[in-house]
Amino acid sequence: MLQTFFSSVHVDKESTRARQNPAGSEPATGSLVGVADLNRAIVEILFQGLGSPAAPDIFLDSMDGQRYGLTTARIERYGDSGLLWHGTSALYPGVEALLTIVQDGDQRVAVAGRLLLPDGTCMLIRPGDDGRVRLSMKQNPRAETFVKVRPIVQIDEYQSDSSIKPSGFTLVQDSEATAVIHVLPLYPPSTLKVLDGNLSVLKAIIGDWQNTVNHIMENSGIPARVEMLDPVGELPEPKSNKVSELLHEAVDTGGFYPLVNREPGSLWDVIRTHRDSAQADLVVLLAAEGTPVEGGTAVGEAGSIPLPPRIDKADELEQCTLCFCVKSESGRDVGHTFAHELGHLLGGRHDFETDGLMHPDPTTAMFDYVRGYQAADRTFTTTMGYAREDEIRIMYYSAADRTWLNPSTGTRVPVGIPVGKPGAADAATFFRASTQTVAQYRGGSQRRRFRTLTFDVAPPLGGTVLPATWGPYPEGSTQTIRALPRAGYTFDRWELDGSPAGSTQPLAVRVGSDHRVKALFIEGATRPRLTTTIVPDSLSATFDRSLPGPEYPSGTDVLIRCMVALKDLQDLVFDGWRINGNPHLVQGMSYDFADEKRFGLQVRVEQDVKAEIVFSKK
Numbered sequence: 001m002l003q004t005f006f007s008s009v010h011v012d013k014e015s016t017r018a019r020q021n022p023a024g025s026e027p028a029t030g031s032l033v034g035v036a037d038l039n040r041a042i043v044e045i046l047f048q049g050l051g052s053p054a055a056p057d058i059f060l061d062s063m064d065g066q067r068y069g070l071t072t073a074r075i076e077r078y079g080d081s082g083l084l085w086h087g088t089s090a091l092y093p094g095v096e097a098l099l100t101i102v103q104d105g106d107q108r109v110a111v112a113g114r115l116l117l118p119d120g121t122c123m124l125i126r127p128g129d130d131g132r133v134r135l136s137m138k139q140n141p142r143a144e145t146f147v148k149v150r151p152i153v154q155i156d157e158y159q160s161d162s163s164i165k166p167s168g169f170t171l172v173q174d175s176e177a178t179a180v181i182h183v184l185p186l187y188p189p190s191t192l193k194v195l196d197g198n199l200s201v202l203k204a205i206i207g208d209w210q211n212t213v214n215h216i217m218e219n220s221g222i223p224a225r226v227e228m229l230d231p232v233g234e235l236p237e238p239k240s241n242k243v244s245e246l247l248h249e250a251v252d253t254g255g256f257y258p259l260v261n262r263e264p265g266s267l268w269d270v271i272r273t274h275r276d277s278a279q280a281d282l283v284v285l286l287a288a289e290g291t292p293v294e295g296g297t298a299v300g301e302a303g304s305i306p307l308p309p310r311i312d313k314a315d316e317l318e319q320c321t322l323c324f325c326v327k328s329e330s331g332r333d334v335g336h337t338f339a340h341e342l343g344h345l346l347g348g349r350h351d352f353e354t355d356g357l358m359h360p361d362p363t364t365a366m367f368d369y370v371r372g373y374q375a376a377d378r379t380f381t382t383t384m385g386y387a388r389e390d391e392i393r394i395m396y397y398s399a400a401d402r403t404w405l406n407p408s409t410g411t412r413v414p415v416g417i418p419v420g421k422p423g424a425a426d427a428a429t430f431f432r433a434s435t436q437t438v439a440q441y442r443g444g445s446q447r448r449r450f451r452t453l454t455f456d457v458a459p460p461l462g463g464t465v466l467p468a469t470w471g472p473y474p475e476g477s478t479q480t481i482r483a484l485p486r487a488g489y490t491f492d493r494w495e496l497d498g499s500p501a502g503s504t505q506p507l508a509v510r511v512g513s514d515h516r517v518k519a520l521f522i523e524g525a526t527r528p529r530l531t532t533t534i535v536p537d538s539l540s541a542t543f544d545r546s547l548p549g550p551e552y553p554s555g556t557d558v559l560i561r562c563m564v565a566l567k568d569l570q571d572l573v574f575d576g577w578r579i580n581g582n583p584h585l586v587q588g589m590s591y592d593f594a595d596e597k598r599f600g601l602q603v604r605v606e607q608d609v610k611a612e613i614v615f616s617k618k
Contacts, residue, residue, distance in 0.1 A: 488554025
């Protein structure tokens with residue numbers, strides 16, 4: 001017999017009216033907020049279900065009056081006093097829930113989690129007073145506000161010293177084995193203070209982050225999981241306990257921030273000592289507040305984007321550190337943000353449109369498929385992408401071999417594009433290797449001799465290579481490497497240390513010494529063409545490009561600029577850029593000058609591209 005998880009749900013009447021009469025900057029669906037009383041009996045039954053083959057099923061009431069019967073899909077122990085639960089609905093496909101429950105020695109209960117509906121609506125559950133939870137329900141809740149994260153390109157920076165001995169790890173040779181990434185949470189005293197000193201509440205919040213990212217890993221077909229280490233560690237009080245400020249004080253994040261103090265007793269040194277003692281792969285710093293940024297508040301940030309993650313860089317804290325606020329704004333999905341920022345530490349970037357706007361700095365083309373996927377019809381984007389218009393942000397990393405049931409069409413659709421196709425977005429393929437690497441940052445005692453493999457491709461836009469892990473590698477081991485051509489290219493052959501090495505896929509290399517592996521690709525007979533027009537065609541405009549054309553090697557990024565006199569725009573409004581006839585327009589960038597307005601858009605030319613800049617009457 002199913003029992004209800006909440007004994008009662010109380011919805012704030014003001015939020016109900018706001019949802020019915022949305023105004024201002026809120027989405028048209030509005031938002032509901034309220035509280036619920038826990039059914040302590042079902043909490044006890046769930047704890048009793050740990051380790052039992054017959055885990056209980058529950059009813060979960062949503063704030064809009066619906067009741068969903070949920071069957072246990074997974075239940076597992078969390079730390080020494082909690083559990084993680086995942087339930088799905090047999091009656092309503094696509095409805096599922098994630099719950100984290102922590103119970104302290106005084107039998108006080110803290111619960112965090114989410115109820116997920118197929119249309120993107122998410123009911124977030126946050127710890128309240130003992131026996132209660134705080135609820136917020138909103139269609140497609142914002143996951144985060146943009147914070148620029150520094151990419152670190154390190155494909156050619158392998159150390160050539162054959163005596164490399166990373167401090168304590170065991171290499172996982174089988175890439176199909178589940179990679180367990182151990183994350184150490186650390187907090188200053190003022191962080192716990194904003195939670196009224198309740199450590200169980202803090203553990204429930206970060207347990208929800210773990211539950212969420214593991215759900216996304218599973219959806220995306222990535223054999224990896226995150227485990228928050230218990231007990232949680234305490235830090236000295238920083239200069240500022242806000243997300244970005246705490247992160248920048250603790251680790252070297254580049255940009256305009258000075259190098260951090262690494263002297264004994266410094267915050268950096270305390271974090272390093274905690275991490276080494278716990279043998280943690282990653283660290284998450286828990287801040288008391290978010291950082292105000294343009295457009296909102298940053299509730300989470302990664303130290304960098306390593307391209308790719310590498311074991312010999314495991315001591316660099318900026319490559320293994322996250323910082324998050326534990327007390328977020330109402331309706332902000334911090335758990336999904338955690339998965340997004342963790343994706344950065346795994347080597348992932350945003351969707352191409354966002355990176356084109358926010359990351360104009362060039363990086364190696366070998367990794368440009370490790371990004372979020374944005375559906376051409378703008379119905380959804382994946383975890384590493386940024387939702388625009390009415391897009392749903394789904395709980396998947398982009399994965400060319402996975403599908404999602406799109407509620408707007410009732411059909412299952414791919415959530416990525418494979419390498420070799422225009423617009424490739426397939427972070428999961430890369431993460432299946434990089435999670436194996438990150439899970440080996442710490443966690444063992446074996447010390448061996450290591451060698452390096454340095455990878456290269458020719459021409460630079462021809463494609464990429466993908467090893468099982470990103471090294472360095474135990475001396476005497478055999479490593480396999482795949483070559484993946486970009487759209488418009490075909491794989492030709494391998495070179496090993498400058499000598500021909502055949503064309504077998506994958507290439508097997510015995511690592512008896514340091515080696516350089518090069519994949520060579522052949523460009524197609526015809527190059528794709530980029531054309532630009534303006535709508536209406538009676539409007540006078542001047543176009544230019546960052547690179548001359550109109551034909552380009554496949555994979556070339558081109559910045560298009562369109563200049564229009566301000567006097568000609570008085571009766572017109574800019575609608576956006578239409579790419580190859582797609583009715584869902586792209587906004588790009590725009591700048592005002594004394595007598596003209598300039599519009600810009602970065603496009604990747606992997607097939608013929610027709611870019612139309614569209615204006616309409618006011």
